[in-house]
Amino acid sequence: MTTSTCVRVEELGDLLELPADDPRRRHVEGCPRCRTLLASYARFLTPGTPPAGARLEQAEVRLTQVLRGALHGSSAAPAGPPASPDRAPARAQGRPGFWEQLRELANAPALRPAWAAVAILVVASVAFSLLDIRGPGRREPVLRGGAPPARTQAVAKPGLLPVAPASGGALRLGWTRVPGAEDYEVRLYSADLAQLAALGPTADTTLVLRPQALPARPRPGETVLWRVYARRGGDEIAYSPVGMLRVP
Amino acid sequence: MTGRPRPDWPDDQLVRRAVRDPGGPAGRAAASELLGRYQGRVYLWCYRYVRDHERALDLAQDVLLNAYRALATFQGRSRFSSWLFAIARNRCLTAVKAPSLVRDEGVELETLPDPADEPDRRYESVQGEERLLALVRTHLDAQEQEALWLRCVERVPVEEITEMVGDRSASGARGVLQRARRKLRAALEREREERNQTP
Numbered sequence: 001m002t003t004s005t006c007v008r009v010e011e012l013g014d015l016l017e018l019p020a021d022d023p024r025r026r027h028v029e030g031c032p033r034c035r036t037l038l039a040s041y042a043r044f045l046t047p048g049t050p051p052a053g054a055r056l057e058q059a060e061v062r063l064t065q066v067l068r069g070a071l072h073g074s075s076a077a078p079a080g081p082p083a084s085p086d087r088a089p090a091r092a093q094g095r096p097g098f099w100e101q102l103r104e105l106a107n108a109p110a111l112r113p114a115w116a117a118v119a120i121l122v123v124a125s126v127a128f129s130l131l132d133i134r135g136p137g138r139r140e141p142v143l144r145g146g147a148p149p150a151r152t153q154a155v156a157k158p159g160l161l162p163v164a165p166a167s168g169g170a171l172r173l174g175w176t177r178v179p180g181a182e183d184y185e186v187r188l189y190s191a192d193l194a195q196l197a198a199l200g201p202t203a204d205t206t207l208v209l210r211p212q213a214l215p216a217r218p219r220p221g222e223t224v225l226w227r228v229y230a231r232r233g234g235d236e237i238a239y240s241p242v243g244m245l246r247v248p
Numbered sequence: 249m250t251g252r253p254r255p256d257w258p259d260d261q262l263v264r265r266a267v268r269d270p271g272g273p274a275g276r277a278a279a280s281e282l283l284g285r286y287q288g289r290v291y292l293w294c295y296r297y298v299r300d301h302e303r304a305l306d307l308a309q310d311v312l313l314n315a316y317r318a319l320a321t322f323q324g325r326s327r328f329s330s331w332l333f334a335i336a337r338n339r340c341l342t343a344v345k346a347p348s349l350v351r352d353e354g355v356e357l358e359t360l361p362d363p364a365d366e367p368d369r370r371y372e373s374v375q376g377e378e379r380l381l382a383l384v385r386t387h388l389d390a391q392e393q394e395a396l397w398l399r400c401v402e403r404v405p406v407e408e409i410t411e412m413v414g415d416r417s418a419s420g421a422r423g424v425l426q427r428a429r430r431k432l433r434a435a436l437e438r439e440r441e442e443r444n445q446t447p
Contacts, residue, residue, distance in 0.1 A: 009334040013327030032384070032393040033401065039394070039412055040402055044333045047292040051408070055301050059291040059308065066309050067283055070316055071276045162309050 007034050012041040066162050158184065158205075158228040158240040166208050169248050173226065174206045178238050181230035188214070189225040196224065201231060211247045218247045253281040259328040266319055279319060282328065283312050290336050296408045297340040307343055311336045337402075344403045384428075387435045392428035395421050 007015055007024060015038060018025050028034040050056045158181075161174035173186060183201035186209075190196055196216040199207060211218050218224055224247060228240040253262055262282040269275030290311050295304035315335050322331055384393055395413050398404040399421075404412070410420030419426075 009337060010326035010330050012333065013330035032390075032397045035390075036394050036397045036402060040337070040398070040404070041330060041333050043296075043412060044289055044293050044336065045329060047289055048411075050292055051296060051299075053299065053301065054292060054295045054304070056288055056291065059295075059301070059305055060288050062305055063287040063291060063308060063312060064284060067280055067287070067312060067316070070313050071280055161313065164310050164313075165306055 006031060007037070009037060009041075012038055069159070070161060072159075157238050158230050160226075160228065160240050160243040163243070163245045165248065168210070169212065170208050170210045171245060171248065172206060172208055173228075173243075173245075175228045175240055177205050178230040180232055181237060182232050185229045185231060185236075187227050187229065189227075190216070190218070190222075209245075220247050222247045253278045255281070255285070257281070260324060263319070263322060263324060263328050267322070270320060279316055283316060286329070286332055287312060290332070293333075293336050294340055294343075296405065297344055297403065299405060303343075307339055311339050314339070341403055383432060383435045383439075387431050388428050392424055392431070395424040396428045396432075399425055 007028065015024060015028065028038055156176075156178050158178050159176040161176070164172040164174070166172045175184070178184075183203045184205065185198055185200040185202075186207055187198045188196040188209075196218065197214050199209070211224070224245050226243045226245060229236045230238040253265065259282060262278045265278035266275045266282060270279075287308065291304055291308040294307035294311070295301070298304050298307065311332075315332055318335075322328065384396060388396065391413055395409050398409045398412060399406065406421050406425065409425075410422075413421055413424065
């Protein structure tokens with residue numbers, strides 16, 4: 001539905017600076033596709049009042065955490081409030097600091113189910129360590145986004161990336177690459193720590209999970225724990241923190 | 249250029265630093281500042297499509313993480329904001345179903361004939377979008393074109409279109425879209441009759 005003179009989406013930013021008699025500007029005036037694209041881009045840049053139901057502040061908190069996790073991976077996460085390069089922007093832009101965000105989260109009634117899920121995760125993590133199903137000789141139970149281990153690791157851990165929805169009710173699991181690892185295995189556990197499945201090995205750092213295709217068939221809404229094991233020559237060399245996902 | 253990135257640094261300066269040192273603390277800090285300043289806009293953009301906080305959050309996470317992973321491929325030939333907008337737009341377009349140009353259940357609940365018996369739907373599938381686009385340009389005014397394009401190509405919800413096209417009437421964009429589709433269906437019907445009369 002485009003013509004040769006239609007602007008590409010990536011060019012929209014430059015379009016606004018062109019003189020009014022520029023052929024591309026004139027084209028936009030008469031082309032519904034380009035006109036609406038430009039209007040959409042302007043809307044993206046200047047959103048105006050958030051629509052009813054949008055929870056912008058909560059979203060900012062969550063997205064800041066996601067970005068921080070993605071930028072650091074799990075092994076390099078800073079230990080706490082002391083200055084870290086990637087925390088500075090959030091404060092500089094007037095967003096609340098980490099501890100303020102934590103307090104807000106703790107007090108939000110809407111997040112109580114999430115805190116319950118976190119409690120499951122904590123209990124499961126402790127149980128993981130007690131039952132010694134954590135992996136090859138590691139001793140530090142580390143939650144996603146939690147404090148880093150006190151001692152230096154010989155092998156980096158896979159860091160879990162946020163679970164993303166995929167088409168057909170599937171979920172996309174992702175993790176960071178571990179230097180030296182040849183492949184990865186993903187193990188799924190129910191909230192009572194029964195192993196639901198072991199998927200892989202795969203050399204990729206993503207895996208599309210179709211919960212309904214698992215033999216255990218977890219119910220929609222059920223909490224499932226997951227962990228990634230990095231392997232070399234068939235041996236586990238590192239494992240990730242425990243992640244949690246909700247079956248769609 | 250040393251030290252932490254400042255909020256007043258332009259996007260392209262942050263992009264250069266993030267690309268130059270992608271694994272180092274300076275590069276990560278630049279990427280964090282860069283994506284952090286757009287995260288609210290990305291969320292709101294996604295929210296306007298799906299009208300659900302959790303779904304919008306998931307989409308926004310996807311957009312920001314995809315942008316972060318692809319940052320090294322950003323050539324700097326366009327603005328970062330429009331590059332990120334392209335990612336956000338594509339992600340949202342794949343997340344929502346496109347309504348038909350001539351029939352929209354979200355707009356016209358009262359007129360839903362059997363889809364198998366719709367001549368205009370058959371025509372639409374046979375003739376393709378290009379022919380419909382020519383009819384849109386010929387028969388609809390600028391506001392109707394814009395509203396229909398936003399709804400059917402950009403897949404923007406009707407409430408959002410009302411704000412974007414600045415319609416102040418009681419029915420908002422719904423009325424504009426109904427009018428546009430009536431015109432379009434009439435034009436399609438005329439075309440069909442002309443075709444039938446042609447030997």
